[in-house]
Every structure is written in C-alpha cells, then in structure tokens.
Amino acid sequence: MIAFEDHFQMADTGRRKALELALSRGGDFAEIYAEYRVYSFINMEEDIIKETAESISLGFGVRVISGEKTGYGYTNDLSFDSIRKAALTAASIADSEKTAFLPDFRRAPRSEDRYPLTRPAHQASLQDKINLVRRAYLSCQKSDAKIKKVKALFQDHVQYVFVANSEGWAAEDARPQVKLVCTAVAEKDKRKEFGFSGGGGRVGLEYFGQTFSPERIGREAAEEALLLLEAVEAPAGEMPVVLAPGHAGVLVHEAVGHLLEADFNPKKTSIFWDKLGQKVGSPLLTIYDDPTLPSFRGSYNIDDEGTPPEKTLLIDRGVVHSFLQDRLSARLMGRPLTGHARRQDYTCIPIPRMSNTYVDRGQDDPEDILKSVAKGIYAEKFEGGQVEDSGKFTFSISAGYLIEEGRLTAPIKQATLIGTNIDILQKIERVGADLSFGLQTGTCGKEGQEVPVTDGCPTIKISRMTVGGQS
Amino acid sequence: MTETSIVDPLLGLAERIVRLAKECGSDEVEATVSYGREFSVDVRQGQIESLVEAGSRVLSFRVIKDMKTAHANSSDLQEETVQRLIRNAVSRTALGSRDECAGLPPLSSERVDIPPLRLFDPEVAKLGAAQKIKLALETERIALEDKRITNSHGASFITNEVTTVLAASNGFLGTYDQTFCSLSVGLQAGETDNKVEDYWVSVDRFFKNLESPETVAKKAVVRTVRQLKPRKIRTQTVPVVFEPGMTDWLVGFLFACISAVAVYQKTTFLAGRLGERIGNKNITVIDDGLMPGRLGSRPFDSEGVPCRKTTVFDRGVLLQFLCNTYAGRKLKLPTTGNSDGTGIGPNNFYLLPGNASPQEIIASTERGLLLTRTIGHGLNPVTGDISRGAFGLWVEGGEIAYPVSEVTIAGNLEQILSRVEMVGNDLDFRAPVCGPTIKIGALTVAGE
Numbered sequence: 001m002i003a004f005e006d007h008f009q010m011a012d013t014g015r016r017k018a019l020e021l022a023l024s025r026g027g028d029f030a031e032i033y034a035e036y037r038v039y040s041f042i043n044m045e046e047d048i049i050k051e052t053a054e055s056i057s058l059g060f061g062v063r064v065i066s067g068e069k070t071g072y073g074y075t076n077d078l079s080f081d082s083i084r085k086a087a088l089t090a091a092s093i094a095d096s097e098k099t100a101f102l103p104d105f106r107r108a109p110r111s112e113d114r115y116p117l118t119r120p121a122h123q124a125s126l127q128d129k130i131n132l133v134r135r136a137y138l139s140c141q142k143s144d145a146k147i148k149k150v151k152a153l154f155q156d157h158v159q160y161v162f163v164a165n166s167e168g169w170a171a172e173d174a175r176p177q178v179k180l181v182c183t184a185v186a187e188k189d190k191r192k193e194f195g196f197s198g199g200g201g202r203v204g205l206e207y208f209g210q211t212f213s214p215e216r217i218g219r220e221a222a223e224e225a226l227l228l229l230e231a232v233e234a235p236a237g238e239m240p241v242v243l244a245p246g247h248a249g250v251l252v253h254e255a256v257g258h259l260l261e262a263d264f265n266p267k268k269t270s271i272f273w274d275k276l277g278q279k280v281g282s283p284l285l286t287i288y289d290d291p292t293l294p295s296f297r298g299s300y301n302i303d304d305e306g307t308p309p310e311k312t313l314l315i316d317r318g319v320v321h322s323f324l325q326d327r328l329s330a331r332l333m334g335r336p337l338t339g340h341a342r343r344q345d346y347t348c349i350p351i352p353r354m355s356n357t358y359v360d361r362g363q364d365d366p367e368d369i370l371k372s373v374a375k376g377i378y379a380e381k382f383e384g385g386q387v388e389d390s391g392k393f394t395f396s397i398s399a400g401y402l403i404e405e406g407r408l409t410a411p412i413k414q415a416t417l418i419g420t421n422i423d424i425l426q427k428i429e430r431v432g433a434d435l436s437f438g439l440q441t442g443t444c445g446k447e448g449q450e451v452p453v454t455d456g457c458p459t460i461k462i463s464r465m466t467v468g469g470q471s
Numbered sequence: 472m473t474e475t476s477i478v479d480p481l482l483g484l485a486e487r488i489v490r491l492a493k494e495c496g497s498d499e500v501e502a503t504v505s506y507g508r509e510f511s512v513d514v515r516q517g518q519i520e521s522l523v524e525a526g527s528r529v530l531s532f533r534v535i536k537d538m539k540t541a542h543a544n545s546s547d548l549q550e551e552t553v554q555r556l557i558r559n560a561v562s563r564t565a566l567g568s569r570d571e572c573a574g575l576p577p578l579s580s581e582r583v584d585i586p587p588l589r590l591f592d593p594e595v596a597k598l599g600a601a602q603k604i605k606l607a608l609e610t611e612r613i614a615l616e617d618k619r620i621t622n623s624h625g626a627s628f629i630t631n632e633v634t635t636v637l638a639a640s641n642g643f644l645g646t647y648d649q650t651f652c653s654l655s656v657g658l659q660a661g662e663t664d665n666k667v668e669d670y671w672v673s674v675d676r677f678f679k680n681l682e683s684p685e686t687v688a689k690k691a692v693v694r695t696v697r698q699l700k701p702r703k704i705r706t707q708t709v710p711v712v713f714e715p716g717m718t719d720w721l722v723g724f725l726f727a728c729i730s731a732v733a734v735y736q737k738t739t740f741l742a743g744r745l746g747e748r749i750g751n752k753n754i755t756v757i758d759d760g761l762m763p764g765r766l767g768s769r770p771f772d773s774e775g776v777p778c779r780k781t782t783v784f785d786r787g788v789l790l791q792f793l794c795n796t797y798a799g800r801k802l803k804l805p806t807t808g809n810s811d812g813t814g815i816g817p818n819n820f821y822l823l824p825g826n827a828s829p830q831e832i833i834a835s836t837e838r839g840l841l842l843t844r845t846i847g848h849g850l851n852p853v854t855g856d857i858s859r860g861a862f863g864l865w866v867e868g869g870e871i872a873y874p875v876s877e878v879t880i881a882g883n884l885e886q887i888l889s890r891v892e893m894v895g896n897d898l899d900f901r902a903p904v905c906g907p908t909i910k911i912g913a914l915t916v917a918g919e
Contacts, residue, residue, distance in 0.1 A: 072525075093519065267516075417879075
C-alpha cells in the first residue's frame with residue numbers, strides 16, 4: 001500500500017516505540033491506529049453547482065487495555081513528541097509491574113479485496129463527478145412539473161487505515177466509499193412533500209453506469225415526493241404490518257442487531273445478554289451480519305482492530321446464535337472474534353458494530369403474504385429508527401401504503417412503528433423468498449460514532465404492531 | 472484565558488491561509504482554526520471503563536473567486552498540505568457556478584466584548600484527572616444505592632476546552648476560548664425482560680454550576696424508576712404535557728423549520744410565511760447569542776458577524792428567519808449572526824417561559840399524557856409532521872396515575888403551536904436549544 005506510506009510516514013521502529021510506551025505502565029494489550037482520509041463533496045441546488053469541498057482527516061490513536069479498562073489518546077500532530085504523549089495518556093489506565101514483551105510484527109492474513117472497482121472516485125476528475133450530480137438533478141427536475149425543489153449531492157472518500165498491536169499483528173486497508181443522493185420537494189395545492197433516493201457503496205464511478213444510473217436516482221426521488229402528495233394520514237393503533245423487501249431491514253437493524261453488539265452484553269444491560277442459544281423469535285427468522293459482501297457500503301477487508309471479518313449468523317431460525325464482537329467483548333465473554341470492531345475515525349475507541357445486516361430469505365410468495373392481510377400497513381421506505389437496551393425500539397416509515405383486503409390501496413404519510421423486540425420477533429408470521437437490500441446510503445450512529453451500514457430483508461409479515469398515525 | 476503560546480500559532484495559521492489564498496487568485500477568503508482539548512472518563516460498577524484525553528487542531532476555509540465558492544477542511548496542518556488545499560480550492564472554483572449571493576459579509580463596525588459573555592472557566596482547565604474520575608464514581612455509587620436500580624449504563628465526566636480563531640479577507644480577526652463540562656449517569660430498573668432505562672446529565676460552562684453527584688444521581692434514579700411496570704393504553708386524542716426535555720426537541724424541530732437555509736430551499740412548511748400567525752399567544756421564541764455563561768453564547772458567528780438577540784416568534788407571529796449571510800441575501804433579509812460552519816445554527820434558542828409551575832400544569836390536566844421521553848426520528852420539516860415513539864406517565868384527575876410505554880405521538884408542528892394551552896416557569900437553559908414545560912390541548916396518542 002504505497003499511497004498510504006506516502007501520507008503517513010512512520011517506520012516500524014516508530015510503531016514499536018509507540019507500543020512500548022503504551023505498555024510502559026503494565027497494560028495487557030496495546031494498539032496503534034493510524035488513519036488518513038481524503039473526501040470530496042459536490043452540492044447542486046437551484047440549478048447551479050453551489051459548493052465543492054475537499055476534506056482531509058489525518059490522525060493517530062493509541063489504545064491500552066488493562067483488565068476491563070480502556071485508555072485512549074490521539075493526536076493529529078504526528079511529531080513523535082505528540083505520539084509519545086498520546087501513548088502515555090493511554091498507558092495511564094494501567095498500574096502494574098508487568099513488563100511487556102513485543103513480538104515482531106507479522107501481517108494479518110488477508111482475504112481477497114472486497115472493493116473490486118475499475119474507476120476509483122478519488123482519482124477521477126471533479127468534472128466527471130459534477131456530471132453525475134447534474135444528471136441526477138436534471139432527471140429529478142424534469143420528471144414532473146410539480147417538482148419544485150431539487151438537491152443533488154455527491155460524496156466520495158478513500159480511507160487508509162493501519163493497525164498494529166502488542167500481539168504483533170499488523171494490518172492495513174484502503175477503503176473507498178461513494179454516494180450520490182438526490183432529494184426532491186413536490187408541491188400541489190399548497191401541500192408539500194419530500195422524496196429521497198441515492199446509491200453508492202465501496203465502488204468506483206463505473207457503478208453509476210452499470211448498477212444505478214444518476215437518472216434513476218433522480219427519478220426515484222421525484223416519484224417518492226409525488227406519491228406522498230397523494231398520501232392519506234396513517235391509521236393509529238395495533239394492526240398487521242407487512243415490511244417491504246429491502247429498506248425494511250432497518251427494523252431488524254434496530255430491533256435485533258444493536259442488542260447483539262456484544263459491548264452491552266457483558267454489562268448485562270442488553271435484553272439479549274442471557275439469551276445465547278435461546279429461542280427469541282419465530283422459527284422463520286434467520287439473521288446475518290456480513291462485512292464481506294463485495295462492494296457493499298458496510299463492508300471491509302479488515303475491521304478497525306485489524307481482524308479479518310466473518311459473515312456472522314446472529315439468529316438461527318429464531319435462536320440467538322452469536323454476538324458481534326470486538327477484542328474486548330470477545331475476551332470478556334470468552335467468545336471468538338467476529339471482526340466487527342469499528343470506529344468513526346481516529347478520535348474514537350473501536351466498539352462492536354453492525355456492517356451489512358439482513359434477514360435471510362424465506363419460502364413465501366410475497367403476493368400470498370399481502371393476500372393474507374385484511375387491513376394493515378405496508379411499510380416501504382424508512383427514515384431510520386432507534387433502540388434502547390431494554391429492547392424498546394421505534395422506526396419511522398417515510399413511505400408506505402394501506403393494505404385493504406389483501407391489496408395495496410392508498411399511500412400513507414409518515415408514521416412511527418413502536419414495539420419491544422422479543423415481542424415483535426415472535427410475531428413474525430411470514431417471510432418471503434424475495435431478499436433485497438435497501439439504499440447504499442445509510443449511516444448508523446452509536447455512542448456518537450457514525451459508521452456506514454446497509455440493511456436488507458425479504459417481504460415480512462408481523463401479525464400485530466403499534467402504528468402511530470394520526471387517524 | 473488560554474496562553475498566548477497556544478493562540479498565536481492558530482492566529483498565524485488563519486492569517487496565513489487568508490494571505491495565501493489571496494495570492495493564489497481568490498477574491499475573498501475566510502479561515503477558521505480551532506484547537507480542542509478533550510477529557511472524558513466513563514465508569515461503570517465502581518470501575519473505570521475508559522479514559523480518553525487528547526488535544527487536536529483542525530482548520531477549515533472557504534474561498535470565493537468570480538462569485539464561485541469552494542470549501543476545504545483538514546486535521547492535517549502541515550504547511551505543504553495547507554498550501555495544496557488552498558491551490559486545489561482556488562482551482563475548483565472554476566468548475567463551480569457563478570452565484571450572485573456568494574461572498575463574505577461586510578466587516579461589522581461592532582464588536583462584542585468577550586469577557587462579560589463568560590464562556591471560559593479557568594477552573595475546568597485546572598481540574599485533575601483524579602478529581603474527574605472521583606465525581607463520576609461518586610455519582611454512580613449514589614445512584615446504585617437505590618435498591619430499585621438493577622443495573623447501570625455507567626457514569627461519565629467530560630470536559631472540553633476549545634479555542635476558536637477566525638480570520639477573513641474583509642479584515643476580520645477574532646478569537647475566543649470556551650469551556651464545557653458535564654456529569655451524567657444512565658440507569659436501568661426492573662427485571663431481565665421488563666427493564667426500563669433513563670439517564671440524567673448536567674452540562675455547564677462553569678464547573679461550580681454543575682449539579683452535584685447527589686443531584687445527578689437522584690434525578691436519574693427518579694426518571695428511571697417512575698417508568699417501572701408500564702401499561703399500554705388505547706389509541707386516543709388527549710392533552711399532552713411536555714416535560715422541559717421534551718419541549719427541547721420540539722423547539723429544536725422548530726429551529727430546523729425557521730432556518731433560512733431550509734426557507735430558501737423551500738424544505739420547510741414555514742417558507743414564505745413571515746408575518747403570519749403560526750402559533751397562539753403563548754409562543755414567543757428567541758435566539759440570543761449574548762446571554763452570559765449560557766451554552767449557546769458566542770461573540771461572533773462562523774462568518775465573524777457579531778451575535779445578537781433576535782425575536783423569532785412574538786406571541787405566535789413569525790417575525791424573523793435565522794440567517795447567515797448567504798441565506799439572508801437569498802431571502803433579502805439581514806444576517807442574524809447564526810452562521811455555523813457552512814450552514815445555520817442556533818445560539819441560545821428558546822421558548823419564552825410562562826407563569827405556571829409544572830405542578831400546576833399537571834394538576835390542570837383531567838386526563839392526558841405527561842411526555843417524558845421519545846425515541847426515534849419522525850420529524851418532517853417540509854410538512855411539519857411529527858411521529859415518534861413515546862414514553863410517559865398517564866395523568867388522571869390532575870395526578871400522575873401510572874407509567875405508559877410503547878405508544879407513539881403524532882401531530883403537526885403548526886397545529887401543536889396553536890394548541891399550547893399553558894407554558895411553565897421552569898426554563899433552565901440546560902441545553903442551547905430549550906423550553907419549559909408546556910401543555911398541548913390535544914394530540915393523537917397511539918397505543919393498542
């Protein structure tokens with residue numbers, strides 16, 4: 001990885017020295033994390049390219065673990081003096097006579113590259129990226145006279161990371177990330193509605209030619225806003241809910257995924273802490289988290305502790321099969337690493353996080369699932385959700401339909417669904433054979449750290465759930 | 472105040488960026504450099520869980536050439552990188568579009584005197600690690616003494632010191648220092664599958680104003696245990712009383728709807744409605760950047776415009792959108808000193824308190840919901856629609872009867888602002904965007 005070495009000059013001896021300082025107070029484990037990230041950003045609104053930006057994030061973090069305690073220091077001034085200070089800050093968490101032995105560094109085993117791309121965005125010209133933004137913008141704007149306001153944004157970055165630890169492992173990764181999104185406001189008879197679409201992932205610009213064209217992104221944003229102009233108030237109360245394939249994976253992300261992130265489990269604050277091997281949901285429900293899916297927004301070659309990630313079975317036919325682990329949680333729980341330690345950037349301590357989370361496909365025909373509902377809600381698009389450790393969660397529908405007598409009828413306005421995870425998981429009645437993933441534009445926030453993720457699911461029927469509409 | 476040995480290099484860098492960008496051909500340029508020092512300790516079950524301490528510098532700037540704008544920011548402050556970013560930004564302007572509203576504000580002749588704003592507490596900078604750790608441990612220990620508390624998310628003590636420097640080609644040069652400290656604890660009560668949780672946090676610029684470990688712990692305990700053994704309720708439309716923390720998010724949503732960027736982009740239902748009555752007479756909303764010691768105060772905004780006091784709503788009438796220079800030019804309105812980075816941010820943005828005590832407000836409610844917590848998103852500025860997961864206490868005959876969970880509340884901001892029947896006297900500026908207890912005449916609460 002020549003590019004990274006260019007940006008971040010530090011010889012093996014410097015790294016060793018930093019780790020030695022980090023262990024100088026007798027910590028059990030030390031790690032250094034170096035990051036260099038270059039972003040570009042383009043914003044089009046009011047028919048003009050309003051803004052372009054370039055952004056650089058460079059920094060170095062040192063972590064020490066002593067028992068269950070973590071010390072962390074970081075700096076973006078890469079003089080050895082500052083690195084020494086960060087290392088000694090992290091070291092201060094420990095207080096023992098133990099002397100550390102540092103083995104020689106060896107490279108962690110690496111898989112094949114999960115970012116197969118032909119036109120890296122960080123090497124493409126700004127003009128090429130501006131053209132993509134214009135195409136999405138114009139496609140959205142001209143799709144209907146009721147579209148009154150359009151905004152199109154393009155963002156790309158490449159993030160070089162280097163991790164080395166006191167066990168002698170060293171690993172590095174160069175992670176591309178691209179995102180093109182379009183938002184639309186449609187207006188009719190003084191009523192305004194908002195629409196959104198977008199695409200991207202750990203891909204190059206070829207993606208917008210092959211997989212998801214800017215024109216389609218623009219058109220989809222317009223279509224959502226136009227649809228909502230016709231939407232009626234969502235009903236309020238308990239009723240059957242059918243989750244559309246794709247975006248509805250966010251429900252699983254909130255209701256299950258977060259509570260299987262193992263940092264909460266040793267503390268016994270998560271409702272799942274004592275549920276390993278136990279049945280918590282319908283036998284129709286199988287959930288995976290897979291950071292190895294090629295080109296996906298949430299994927300990586302190594303996690304932010306340098307561990308090669310694994311496709312992880314979380315729920316196996318309703319039974320809790322495993323948790324998402326980082327080094328600390330895996331040690332405290334006596335479980336194997338899964339490669340799910342992630343951090344927003346060098347200022348943050350890594351914690352267990354999801355990557356690409358999805359419900360595995362089932363057997364049912366999606367049409368049959370709809371037909372089984374006399375009156376309910378079809379939840380199609382979501383603007384996000386939230387969960388707390390006790391298992392209470394919400395997620396917000398931004399677009400959906402009423403189901404009446406087994407058919408989709410009127411589109412509905414935004415509504416919130418609320419439930420308790422174990423209750424909802426048991427009420428999963430049907431799972432379709434039509435697995436798909438939501439937009440490659442999502443970000444998940446936890447403890448103030450934002451990381452890119454995706455979610456997916458097939459058509460799913462939940463027999464009863466509280467819907468918070470106004471009518 | 473921060474030593475000159477820290478401030479001088481920041482001033483030097485900001486001025487150098489302005490000079491270099493001009494030399495590279497930019498017409499106007501504005502550069503911000505900040506230096507932040509962070510300390511945070513999390514403790515749990517009587518032990519330190521994590522401790523983070525660091526200092527970091529970041530720079531950001533924008534250049535304008537031929538009425539075209541380009542931005543950049545970096546945490547890499549090496550001279551070579553800075554020079555490259557400037558050259559890139561100036562050449563990027565050629566690919567942008569000409570925008571008649573682009574550009575810096577004219578240099579203001581007014582300057583806000585900084586010391587009376589009381590943004591910086593030297594005591595925060597002097598606190599030792601051991602004392603901060605002790606405060607967090609003490610807070611958690613007191614909370615766990617209550618036998619109804621079954622688990623702890625841990626307690627945290629955090630301090631931040633930030634030095635901000637702004638230099639611009641219009642001749643502006645300014646700097647200020649600020650401090651923040653916070654003490655918090657998160658708790659759980661109840662058994663394995665019937666847990667409830669909540670937290671309390673005290674935040675202030677001044678260490679001496681921070682709530683004591685006893686107060687933080689007791690508030691967190693009360694907030695947590697009052698939710699035990701919740702009931703479900705039927706879907707109905709009832710009066711809903713918002714606790715101050717709940718009014719905070721409502722006021723925050725209102726801010727998103729009166730931000731001039733959203734207004735010129737037409738992504739708010741309040742676009743084009745200046746001068747109209749939106750709420751009832753109970754709705755007076757102020758943005759004030761000059762309140763001494765408050766969390767949202769600052770002498771100048773991110774464009775160097777002096778901060779001020781702006782009445783946004785006066786007894787229900789929308790008087791003013793909050794602007795930066797760009798959005799102000801778009802709307803032909805003056806800037807209000809609300810520029811924040813590349814967008815618009817609140818200073819101290821609050822709903823003016825009324826006369827009723829929170830107890831009186833609850834006592835006036837025959838049947839309804841006291842809203843104590845929400846989760847989820849569900850705020851749409853384009854329509855004003857609100858739909859969120861909610862937790863609260865059911866009120867029956869003017870008294871709190873039992874906790875309620877797994878409900879949602881839904882309504883529309885404009886409707887809500889016209890239905891605010893009572894406004895409490897308990898505004899405490901715990902957050903820069905805030906409000907007192909309020910009572911909404913009717914809101915849909917969805918349950919069974």
